[in-house]
Every structure is written in C-alpha cells, then in structure tokens.
Amino acid sequence: MMIYQKLNLKTKILLTMVLTFLLTIGFVGGIVYYQISQLTQNDKDLFKNVVLEKEKQGSKFAVETIAQSLSKFYNENKNKMSEEELLKEMRKISEAVQFGEAGYFYMYDYKGKVVGHGANQSLVGKNLLNLTRKRADGTDQYVIKDLVEAAKEGGNYVVSLWEHPKTGELEKKFFYVSPIEGTDYWIGSGDYESIISKYLDKQNGKIDQFKSNIIKILIISLILVIVVSTFISARFSNYLSKFVKKILNGLNEMAKGNFNHKLNINSHDELEELSVTFNESNKKIRHLIKKVSELIEELSAYSEELSSATAEENYITDKSVDTITNIINNIESISINSQEISSLSELATSQTETGNDNLKDAIKQINEINHSINYSVELIQNLDKNSKEIGKIIDFITNIAEQTNLLALNAAIEAARAGEAGQGFSVVADEIRDLAENTSEATDKISKLIKETQQNSQKSLDSIINISKKVELGNQLIEKAGESFKEIQDSIKQTSSSIQSSSSSTEELTKKSTNVSNSIMEIQSMSQNINNSSHELADMAQHLTELMEQFEI
Structure with missing residues (x-):
C-alpha cells in the first residue's frame, strides 16, 4: 500500500x-x-x-x-x-x-x-x-x-x-x-x-x-484481452494525466499568487466542468483581492486623517494648558490682592482713593479672568466637538475592519473549498483577518479613550462654568464694594467680611482651575494615545498593502 x-x-x-x-x-x-x-x-x-x-x-x-x-x-x-x-x-x-x-x-x-x-x-x-x-x-x-x-x-x-x-x-x-x-x-x-x-x-x-483446445483458445483470448485492456488503460491514464497536470499547474500558479492563469480544457466531460469552476473561483478570488486592496487604501487614508486630527488636538490642548496656567496665575494674584486689602482694611479710611483705584484694577482683572474662562469654555467645547468627530472616524475604521474580517473569512472559506491548492491563500486570508481583528481592538481602545476624554471635557466645562459664576459673583461683590466705598469708614467690618469671602472664593477658584488644568493634561495624554493608535493603524494598513502586492491580479 x-x-x-x-x-x-x-x-x-x-x-x-x-x-x-x-x-x-x-x-x-x-x-x-x-x-x-x-x-x-x-x-x-x-x-x-x-x-x-x-x-x-x-x-x-x-x-x-x-x-x-x-x-x-x-x-x-x-x-x-x-x-x-x-x-x-x-x-x-x-x-x-x-x-x-x-x-x-x-x-x-x-x-x-x-x-x-x-x-x-x-x-x-x-x-x-x-x-x-x-x-x-x-x-x-x-x-x-x-x-x-x-x-x-x-x-x-x-x-x-x-x-x-x-x-x-x-x-x-x-x-x-x-x-x-x-x-x-x-x-x-x-x-x-x-x-x-x-x-x-x-x-x-x-x-x-x-478440453485442452478450448483452454488454449481461452488462454490466447485472455492474453489478447489483457493486451488490449492494457493498451486502452494506458491511453485512458494518459488522457486523465494530461488534464490533471493542467489543473495542477493552475493550482501551483494560484499558490504563487498569480490569479490571472486560466485553464483551457475541452474534454466535454467533468474535467471541463472542473476547469470552468476553477476559472470562476479564480475570478472571484481576484475580485475579492481587488476589493480588499481598495479597503486597505481607504483605511490608510483615514489613518492619515486621524493622525492629522490628533496632531491638531494636541496643539489645541497645549494652548488650553497655557490659558489655564494664566488663569491660575491671575487667580493667585487676586488672592494676594485680597490679602493685601484685608491687611490694609484698617487704613481704608485714609486710603479710600487708593482703595478705589485697587477696586477698579480688581474689576478689570476679574473681567480678564472671565474672558479667559469664556475662551477656555470655547476651547473645551471645540475639544468635545473634535472628540466626537474622532469617534465618527473610529466608527468608520471599525466598520472597515469588520468588513475586512468578513472578506478574509470568505476568502478562507473559498481557499478551504479549493483544498490543498488553496492553503497558501488561506494563510494570507488568516493574516488579513488577524490584522483586521487587531485594527478592531485598537479602534475599540481609541473609542474608549475618546469617551473618557469627552467625559473629562464635560467635567472641565462644568468646572469652568462654575468658576465663571464665582468670578461673576466676585465682580458683583467688588462693584458693591465700590458703590459702598464712600461709606467704607462706617462699614470697615462689613468690607473685611466681604474681602474674606472673596479670598475664600479665589482659593476655591484656584483649586477648580488646577483641576481644569489636570483634566486638560489628561486630554492631552489621550490625544497622544489616539495619535499612537493612528500610527499603528497606518502601519497595519501598510503591512496589508505589502501582503496584497504579493498577488498578481
């Protein structure tokens, strides 16, 4: 055997x-x-x-x-x-x-x-x-x-x-x-x-x-039948072997990645049907590879767009950090001024004019703080908007990865139908499916990071709005102090209390500003992660492109 x-x-x-x-x-x-x-x-x-x-x-x-x-x-x-x-x-x-x-x-x-x-x-x-x-x-x-x-x-x-x-x-x-x-x-x-x-x-x-004569005739007849049957068998085996070699050559070309090879068998039997089926399968695989190549090109383009978007996001967050730092410095200045006002409250009567000027400066400084806060709100809203756009891009990339995975699965099924001849392509299809799954996992990770960024952006926005309210409240207090400045001598205690309240508010404002800065730093870190993921996605797309270049379609 x-x-x-x-x-x-x-x-x-x-x-x-x-x-x-x-x-x-x-x-x-x-x-x-x-x-x-x-x-x-x-x-x-x-x-x-x-x-x-x-x-x-x-x-x-x-x-x-x-x-x-x-x-x-x-x-x-x-x-x-x-x-x-x-x-x-x-x-x-x-x-x-x-x-x-x-x-x-x-x-x-x-x-x-x-x-x-x-x-x-x-x-x-x-x-x-x-x-x-x-x-x-x-x-x-x-x-x-x-x-x-x-x-x-x-x-x-x-x-x-x-x-x-x-x-x-x-x-x-x-x-x-x-x-x-x-x-x-x-x-x-x-x-x-x-x-x-x-x-x-x-x-x-x-x-x-x-009996002997009959047996002799029978033996001669058997020998003739054996010779004739051997001749017919040899012709038939040559006939089959010739077409099988053609089919084997076609499968070898497919294994090498050449999907332009066609079988031409005109035998008017099952062998011709097999060649037709082989050519149809070859055509379908060639179409599938073209479609996968197109999707890979789209994936590469989207990865470049994502990388560009994350770079812009990093620039915006850097500016947001600088702005928040200025806000914190201004708030610290307010706190220092409030302490000075508190220490000089006993001399308020003799220095009313100086105090009035300080109140104007304080109002101006608070207006600047309010302007900075409004600008921070606008930046954070833009950051949230960009995060949503990035989420849409990630969803699109995920959809492409799922389609790539489905196409790779169909390719593996077609390769399994082709038997041993389709093993080479089956390996390629499995690698494509693995890359698609890695892409899907990366986009899931990016999506989670974007959601966390959006949540932190929302928290930062809420904090800044709260700060804005606090600043507005401080502005009102200072304006009220200005209106009552003429009666400052009679209201020193009340002014001191108001200054203490303002000092407490500025301390809280300082804490909130620090939280906002930390949140923006986290957003910056997330953006960096998104940028890294986009580069990984680009590398995957490049690797898939190199794999597709192995096939001749």
Missing part, C-alpha cells in the same frame, strides 16, 4: 485498471475452466453409461436369443430324448456359443444347481445357491439366489463384485439371466464393466483433447 501511494496518478490509474481486468478475467476464466471441466466430466460419464448400456443390451440380446433356441430345442425333442440327453445337447449348444472377448453362458435349475458352464466344466452338478460375494458396503450378497429370483421374474440384470480372471481384483460385473421357457432351467451370461475401458480411454482422450 505504501508503494502504491508513492506512485503518480497515471501509474495508479493504469495499474488499477489492469489489475481490475486481470481479476475479472481470472474470475471469468476460472468459471469457464470449471464449467468446461464439468462438461467434459459429464461427457465422460455419459459416454461410459451409453457404452455400458450398449454392452448390457448386447448381453441381454445374446442370453434371450440362446434361451429361445434352447427352449425350442427342448420342447421339440423332450418326447424323443431323455432328460439327460436333452441337458447334454443343451450344454453343447450353450458352450459352443461365445460373444465378446470373454463372454460365455451358464445354465442353472431354480434350486441353484449348475447344469452347464461354458468357462468351468468342473462346476456342473454342484449346487451354488448359497454362493456369496461382498458388496461395496461390506455385507454379503447371495449372487445365485439373486440370479434365480431374476429368472423367476422373467429375466433381469444383477450386478455384483467379482474377481477378474486376468487381474484377480474385485470388479463390478453385470449379469443377465432369462428363463428357458417350457423347462425347469434358466440361462445367463455377463461381463465386467472394464470391457468398455478401451472405448472409454479412446473417447476420454478425444474429450481431453477438446
């Missing part, structure tokens, strides 16, 4: 067909040989039975003829001659007649006494009624008694085993006896079955010669 597996397809087909023919021919030849053997054996048996029956009929005719002659002689002379004289003359007549090579007659009365014997005169006068011979099964056969009974029945055959006078061996001998009408005697004769041996040998020789 191992040797058979190592053979090429042409040799396998040829060997299989020749062995099939040989087994079939051997089986049919065996049956024919068996039937011829049976037929020749039946012919031999039939010829033996026919010749033996002919000999029996000849013996019967001779016995009945001599019985009739003796009966006629006895009845014509029984009144002229004594019983002894009649028996003497009857013996002479029977002993004088012979037939065949060793045929003779014998006469008995119905009590088993020998009256005449053509082969052994010494038996005349003896009673052999109890003479026995062994049967084939080993039992005794009373031969003379059986002959007496056959004579009483009017004549019949008796078969017994008897010693052949020439060989001394037991052999089947057939007897025929007939009554001598008008007397108390019967006469019989017989012969050995071997008497027909020379006829059988001659005829069996002819039958064996006929």
Whole structure:
C-alpha cells in the first residue's frame, strides 16, 4: 500500500485498471475452466453409461436369443430324448456359443444347481445357491439366489463384485439371466464393466483433447484481452494525466499568487466542468483581492486623517494648558490682592482713593479672568466637538475592519473549498483577518479613550462654568464694594467680611482651575494615545498593502 501511494496518478490509474481486468478475467476464466471441466466430466460419464448400456443390451440380446433356441430345442425333442440327453445337447449348444472377448453362458435349475458352464466344466452338478460375494458396503450378497429370483421374474440384470480372471481384483460385473421357457432351467451370461475401458480411454482422450483446445483458445483470448485492456488503460491514464497536470499547474500558479492563469480544457466531460469552476473561483478570488486592496487604501487614508486630527488636538490642548496656567496665575494674584486689602482694611479710611483705584484694577482683572474662562469654555467645547468627530472616524475604521474580517473569512472559506491548492491563500486570508481583528481592538481602545476624554471635557466645562459664576459673583461683590466705598469708614467690618469671602472664593477658584488644568493634561495624554493608535493603524494598513502586492491580479 505504501508503494502504491508513492506512485503518480497515471501509474495508479493504469495499474488499477489492469489489475481490475486481470481479476475479472481470472474470475471469468476460472468459471469457464470449471464449467468446461464439468462438461467434459459429464461427457465422460455419459459416454461410459451409453457404452455400458450398449454392452448390457448386447448381453441381454445374446442370453434371450440362446434361451429361445434352447427352449425350442427342448420342447421339440423332450418326447424323443431323455432328460439327460436333452441337458447334454443343451450344454453343447450353450458352450459352443461365445460373444465378446470373454463372454460365455451358464445354465442353472431354480434350486441353484449348475447344469452347464461354458468357462468351468468342473462346476456342473454342484449346487451354488448359497454362493456369496461382498458388496461395496461390506455385507454379503447371495449372487445365485439373486440370479434365480431374476429368472423367476422373467429375466433381469444383477450386478455384483467379482474377481477378474486376468487381474484377480474385485470388479463390478453385470449379469443377465432369462428363463428357458417350457423347462425347469434358466440361462445367463455377463461381463465386467472394464470391457468398455478401451472405448472409454479412446473417447476420454478425444474429450481431453477438446478440453485442452478450448483452454488454449481461452488462454490466447485472455492474453489478447489483457493486451488490449492494457493498451486502452494506458491511453485512458494518459488522457486523465494530461488534464490533471493542467489543473495542477493552475493550482501551483494560484499558490504563487498569480490569479490571472486560466485553464483551457475541452474534454466535454467533468474535467471541463472542473476547469470552468476553477476559472470562476479564480475570478472571484481576484475580485475579492481587488476589493480588499481598495479597503486597505481607504483605511490608510483615514489613518492619515486621524493622525492629522490628533496632531491638531494636541496643539489645541497645549494652548488650553497655557490659558489655564494664566488663569491660575491671575487667580493667585487676586488672592494676594485680597490679602493685601484685608491687611490694609484698617487704613481704608485714609486710603479710600487708593482703595478705589485697587477696586477698579480688581474689576478689570476679574473681567480678564472671565474672558479667559469664556475662551477656555470655547476651547473645551471645540475639544468635545473634535472628540466626537474622532469617534465618527473610529466608527468608520471599525466598520472597515469588520468588513475586512468578513472578506478574509470568505476568502478562507473559498481557499478551504479549493483544498490543498488553496492553503497558501488561506494563510494570507488568516493574516488579513488577524490584522483586521487587531485594527478592531485598537479602534475599540481609541473609542474608549475618546469617551473618557469627552467625559473629562464635560467635567472641565462644568468646572469652568462654575468658576465663571464665582468670578461673576466676585465682580458683583467688588462693584458693591465700590458703590459702598464712600461709606467704607462706617462699614470697615462689613468690607473685611466681604474681602474674606472673596479670598475664600479665589482659593476655591484656584483649586477648580488646577483641576481644569489636570483634566486638560489628561486630554492631552489621550490625544497622544489616539495619535499612537493612528500610527499603528497606518502601519497595519501598510503591512496589508505589502501582503496584497504579493498577488498578481
């Protein structure tokens, strides 16, 4: 079996067909040989039975003829001659007649006494009624008694085993006896079955010669059939091998990445259908590779756009950090001013003019802070808007990755249908699917980071709005202090309380501004992560492009 597996397809087909023919021919030849053997054996048996029956009929005719002659002689002379004289003359007549090579007659009365014997005169006068011979099964056969009974029945055959006078061996001998009408005697004769041996040998020789001739003809016919079947098998195996090599060449070209190769088989059978199917599959795979290449180009373009967007986002967040830093510095200045105002509140009466000027400066500074806060709100809103745009881009990239994964799965299925020939493309399809899955995982990570950025942006926005309210409240307090400045001498305690409240608010504002700065720094870090992911996505797209360039479509 191992040797058979190592053979090429042409040799396998040829060997299989020749062995099939040989087994079939051997089986049919065996049956024919068996039937011829049976037929020749039946012919031999039939010829033996026919010749033996002919000999029996000849013996019967001779016995009945001599019985009739003796009966006629006895009845014509029984009144002229004594019983002894009649028996003497009857013996002479029977002993004088012979037939065949060793045929003779014998006469008995119905009590088993020998009256005449053509082969052994010494038996005349003896009673052999109890003479026995062994049967084939080993039992005794009373031969003379059986002959007496056959004579009483009017004549019949008796078969017994008897010693052949020439060989001394037991052999089947057939007897025929007939009554001598008008007397108390019967006469019989017989012969050995071997008497027909020379006829059988001659005829069996002819039958064996006929059998030999038939077998020779059969052998010659089988040899011719083997030669013809081998020739036909060789032609058929060459026919199949030629087209299989074409198909194998096409599959090798596909394995090398060449999908422009076409099979041209005009056999008007299943092989032509196979070539048509191969060409259709090749066409579908070529179309699939084109579509994947287009998607990879789109993916590369979107990764570049994402990288550009993240770069712009980093620039905006850098500016936001600078702005928040200025806000914090201004708030710290407000806090310092508030402390100075508190320490100079005892001298407010003598320095009202100076205090009025400080209040104006404070109002101006708070307006600047409010302006900075509004600008920060606008920046954070833009940041939130850009994050949403990035989310849309990420969703689009995710959709492309899912389509790429689906196309890679379909390509793997088509490669599996192609069998061993599609294994090379199946590896490429698996790698494409892995890259698509990595892309999908990267976009999921980016999406999560964008959501966190949007949440932190919202928190920053809420904090800045709260700061804006605090600043507005401080502005109102300072304006109120300005309106009441003329009565500052009478309201020093109230002014001190208001200044303390303003100082507390500025401290809280400082804390909120610091939180906003931290949030923007986190947004900046997220943007950097998005930028890194976009670069990874671009690298993946480049790798996919290199893989697609391996295919010739």
